[in-house]
Amino acid sequence: MDKITRFTSRTVVLPQSDIDTDQIVPARFLTTTTRKGLGQALFADWRYDSAGQPRPDFALNQPAAAGCGILVAGHNFGCGSSREHAPWALLDYGIGAVISTGIADIFRNNSLKNGLVPVIVDADTHGWLLAHPGVEVTVDVDARSIRLPDGRTAEFPLDGFSRYCLLNGVDQLGYLLQQSEAITRFEKARAWQP
């Protein structure tokens, strides 16, 4: 995983509330056995019409969205299924952070494991971002905050361990493997065996 300290990018806005992981990647794309190339499936049913042509009215298809690396979404982003294909698809497409007032637990966990920064902000900041698509925003993992073009900042919650892993590009499996002696001790000492 790449190290992420801070980055600046323009935003693309999807104001819809409760965007679920079936929208982010429809289930028919989950028959893959690899995480690669899922960017093409991102928001497939919103991006393409029944003939497979891009829908011009969809935010990601508009010229201004080209190169945008931050997604601002309506309330409660990423609800539904546990498919890690959702953050894989966003990252493969080029999105490095998602901003909302709420992000579903499993999606948030999956994002942190892959270097997609889940940013939960207050309603005022969120409302301003929804109303100003395409602005440049800096996502600062180190400071646990985002910076808006007018210099305002808004903090977002990020536990110390997740922040450390993002800043250092640490893969959490490595950390868990270092606990193997404690795990063995636990297995031997427990009062019952599963």
Next chain:
Amino acid sequence: MTARSLFEKVWDDHQVVAETADTPAVLYIDLHLIHEVTTPEAFNVLKSRGLPVRRPDLTLATLDHSTPTLPIRSLADLDALVGAPAAKQIRVMLDNCREAGIRMLDFDSGQRGIVHVIGPELGITQPGKTIVCGDSHTSTHGAFGALAFGIGTTEVGHVLATQCLLQRKPKTLAINVNGRLARGVGAKDIILAIIGRIGVGGGTGHVIEYRGETISALSMEQRMTICNMSIEGGARAGMIAPDDTTIGYLAGRPLAPSGAAWDQAVRRWRALPADPGARYDREVSLDVAKLAPMITFGTNPGMVIPIDGAVPADTGDASFRKSLQYMGVEAGKPMLGRPVDVVFIGSCTNSRLSDLREAASLLQGRKVSGSVKVMIVPGSQTVKQQAEAEGLDRVFTAAGAEWRESGCSMCLGMNGDTVARGQLCVSTSNRNFEGRQGIGARTVLASPLTAAAAAVTGRISDPRELLAR
């Protein structure tokens, strides 16, 4: 010692390393359920790092998501039935499990089925266990007083390699359900009402514990329906304290403990319910005495109304309008009487024997209406055999419904069982998201009784009226 909730007891019992301000807890996992969709990349990571599966004996595999619901004679049939990518996914899963020595309930086992149906029916889902799976409906197993939740593929890799997960302790939400259910109203209606109340993000960051006299009176299969949809309220896990019903269900199941081990296990399980005075971060209470059958009208499970109610008035909210437009429904109008194209009875929410019996009680001696396609998919091959032993399959086929092999099927349409664009499907599954059952498909979530009523009348109908006839 302070009074602890059911969740806290299970959590405390599995902390290999306690959490600190700087580091998450290392939580031990007692049972890892795996299926073909969310594991290939996890096995790839283990292989690329030369890591073995730490506890294949605590891992149980099946095939459910991409699998056909038409019978297959050999694996060579897969390509034609589900397409080459899904067929490859299944073969990769079979290879990975064979190489790692993981028990796989495959097409030949007779015990294959939806991952959240087979765990309980084999008796390997037990009170006090930690259970995970790369599937959000793992919350189902919480009905037994297990701490069970869905994880992503990276975490599947963590559990395969270390049998542990890094976790922050979630908050607790007690949902107290009281009141005696009216005839024709069941567990699915309760959980839809709860989600309508707390909203699809209402349980985010929490583990739910369902409590109260109504919950205590439910069967295990009904409790599973409730816990299954905890994730639809945003909670990764939902739990119910084990009691006589739980213990009675598990007794004698193939993978449940037996002999002296059973007695010891029961003693341990009896100590799991919350201590008097246990505290929860939040509490919500619901009286279900006057609850009607519930149905969804929109594109998430929180957009739900009593079957005899009306779609809420237009608030001007753009997401609400988009949802209604997708569904082809109007604000302020009833859902009752809308023509139905497809009825799906199945999924990890409602595909167990009691669900099929309920559906059969309405389909018995009746016919499926006109052009409605009705697909009934048992949750496992075991459920299928039990249903056939009771003659339920003949009730279904005589009525004009299709009776299939087990799997996730039309809940998410990965295996080719889909609903066509613009068609309305009354479904006993768990998600009415846009496109969930097929591109442009419109899903109305309901109980098995309400789904069966729609099959018979060809319209969204109140099952209580058919039950009264």
